[in-house]
Amino acid sequence: MEVSLKEGLSKAIEATQRPALPINGRDPIKAALAYTEAMTARPTDGGDDVKFKLQVYANELRKHPGDLVIHVCQHWNRFSDNKWFPALCEIEAVIVKQNAWRTMALKYLQES
16 A cells, blocks of 8 residues: 555654653653753742642643653753743743644645
């Protein structure tokens, strides 16, 4: 069975849209968020609050392509000159912007 270029490209782009899920007890999104936390300043608050906040962020960020979530978190200082730990909406805005070409290309391939 031969796959057309269009089908192949569509499948490749669709594959990049998958979330990063935990594997063998390791959560790549939580790891990326911990990296962001280490690289930014944040107000002093309790340890339980931080763990809860990172869990909420991780749950919400699983709605986005995993590779972009990890890239944006690990390179947050390239996307923002703000020294503080980012709000969830700030991270998501960068992810959506970075994902725009994939979304546009996939839409084009599916409509043509």
